[in-house]
Amino acid sequence: MSTSAIAANGLRKSYGDQVVLDGIDLAVPEGTVFSLLGPNGAGKTTAVKILSTLTSADAGDIRIGGHDPAADPRAVRAAIGVTGQFSAVDGLITGEENMRLMADLHHLSRREGRRVAAELLERFGLVEAAKKPAAGYSGGMRRRLDIAMTLVGNPRIIFLDEPTTGLDPRSRHSMWGVIRELVAGGVTVFLTTQYLEEADQLADRIAVLDNGTIAAEGSAEELKRLVPGGHVRLRFTDPNTYRSAATALPGATRDDEALTLQIPGDGTQRELHSLLGALHSAGVEADELTVHTPDLDDVFFALTEGGTIPGRPEEALR
Template structure:
């Protein structure tokens, strides 16, 4: 279990005849962001509940924070923090009172609890609102308070179950910055999210869960390379230049009306340089070169049976 914050082998969980997790293996290195993706009902929240000792697994060997989940759940609880899909904030009391309540639950002394609450409220830019009822907070403020409450016990592993659902884009980006700062302090973050952009932006490694099994796992770039369909599109303003390129190239898809050619490509720097070198050596100048590469949306659709891989432009180089 050295240098692994979470390790699961053969994780299984069923509810009656419904198999939710079917032999899941996961390894999450310390001090990283690990994202678990999957369609609704894939078992993401069930996995979080098992890892955080809220429910038990039917089978599997699981270590969290170096502790065996089955034999030492109390040690696991001491090492983790959990922010669920739904806020744990009590709207009837103030933000400060929510923090002090968590300090009491962690058996901190009155002085230590007040110091910790004040530091975390300042860290999450909630000092001015600390004396106000939490029911008056915006969605982003409540989420920040939720995570601040999670940090009262100084956990080394934090489970964030869809932490930005329902937030506006600005609040979502603020939350991303908070997550990055947590990891820079050495915390391990286990993230489930509905937003593929979020996993792409934050995660060091991503696992795609489908039908109770891990369909694929790797970095965002590794997962994108699993999906075919990448290509480079050359568009010409001069019909003569277009015809010259048609004659010089073989494995291309033509669009005579748009004066455009499509070449298969993995979007790598090496292939892009090769295409540009070829254009220069042939004395052909394209007016626009567009690189089309699969993104995590494409990966998600392909791996979870969501339909055909969409064909979208991801980046344009002129």
């Protein structure tokens, strides 16, 4: 746990008879993005609240930046920044005033606070809007300001709880750029999101949380390989060529009307090389070749709400 920016062993939390987190383990190396996925009510926000000292765990050993939140919450708070689902921006004051307010809360001197505010407003492309009331900002601008406010204290660990919910695609992609820039600077990001593409694009490791437990964890590619259904699809325009290909590939699923063959596989280079070699040996050339591999949507549906992955014991997913 000492080498992780965020680490938790046996994390538990219940509200009355409802078990929200049932002994989960987490380990997030420094300077990486860790994404926690799960359906609504899975416990993602509860995990963020516990790890960021906003609520206490019922059980579990936790270290954030090397500090125990229960024993030394001040040290943890000094090391982290939190951007929640709902913006902390005060719409009645300007963007610049929001930034200076955060500087005051971090006990920065007036001069230092102005300097930090100016640097962050420029970094997040908010200079032109800085002196306007934040109530008039677009959703993307408010979110950028929210994260800029989080960075006033120069945290090395940031919790982003569904940071792009409600943003349009352009604003979402802009926010991804902000997150990548933070990580490039050595910041550790703990990200919860309902956008599976977002986790796929940003996260070094992903954990899928369901019914209070971690159903699976790994890189996006590792998780995708857990789900069956990958295949290569070959399409032909000449019936004779199609029949020759079907003979050369006896394991393929045929569609005689569409003149297509579907070959199971995970799309690896080795599999494609073998497939193309078989076609070459038969003197056959497909008019179209497409590779389908399972995406995180497939993983999500397979692992949550009682879904299973055929042929794999539950232990293999963790």
